[in-house]
Amino acid sequence: MANLFLLQCFGYYKTMSNLLEFRGRWGLYPPITRWEDALVVGKGRSWGAETSLTWSDEKTSVEAYYTLSWSQRLFPDFYPEWYKDRNDNRHKLTLTATRRFGKRFEMYASWNYHSGGWMTCESHGIWDGELGGNVETFYSYPNNMKVPDYHRLDIGFNFHKTTKRGNESIWNLSLYNAYCRMNPLASQVEKFYEFTEENIIGLTYYGAGYGIIPILPSFSYTLKF
Numbered sequence: 001m002a003n004l005f006l007l008q009c010f011g012y013y014k015t016m017s018n019l020l021e022f023r024g025r026w027g028l029y030p031p032i033t034r035w036e037d038a039l040v041v042g043k044g045r046s047w048g049a050e051t052s053l054t055w056s057d058e059k060t061s062v063e064a065y066y067t068l069s070w071s072q073r074l075f076p077d078f079y080p081e082w083y084k085d086r087n088d089n090r091h092k093l094t095l096t097a098t099r100r101f102g103k104r105f106e107m108y109a110s111w112n113y114h115s116g117g118w119m120t121c122e123s124h125g126i127w128d129g130e131l132g133g134n135v136e137t138f139y140s141y142p143n144n145m146k147v148p149d150y151h152r153l154d155i156g157f158n159f160h161k162t163t164k165r166g167n168e169s170i171w172n173l174s175l176y177n178a179y180c181r182m183n184p185l186a187s188q189v190e191k192f193y194e195f196t197e198e199n200i201i202g203l204t205y206y207g208a209g210y211g212i213i214p215i216l217p218s219f220s221y222t223l224k225f
Helices: 032-038
Strands: 004-022 039-056 060-074 091-101 105-114 124-127 135-138 150-162 168-176 193-199 204-209 216-224
Touching: 032 039
Parallel strands: none
Antiparallel strands: 004 039, 039 060, 060 091, 091 105, 105 150, 124 135, 150 168, 168 216, 193 204
């Protein structure tokens, strides 16, 4: 079998209309009696370029996928200009590789990476001037803070065997998130991010993200008829 090399590239531009977004403080769970008031209508646009690279020979296959993209939203009801969508991940990269060791055993690995998403955090405030008084907080624009980048490695092993009846069976052992990267969950789920104020006058914020999916082993058995 000869070596195979394949390179593909293309670009895209997409517009979206009649998008819905929750308004302000209600977040993901608006009160049922205020459902219509909690929604605003807007539009979006996204553009970018994608490329893929594939190389393989008789025993090894390697693939790489890369995306450079922009994604923006416009909801005039709460901000007059275009701003980053919470899933505006500038870079996305996936690397996969498979290696066969004889007819019965193969190993594969996949590394996934994308730039962190965006969420809204208070950026300034107005103090009422009283000692121990209230500070009313504001944000400069929606989705004004970038959350940490996401990446993980998955690996797996397949053991092929032919049963006495001539059927193919596959024993699989896999590791999800092999180096136990504790990636915080999606940026729109606020409960996985926590902010504290160091100085209420100066509004110095410190944030922490919480990941709940560590390394996960799995085992499966497949029988083909």
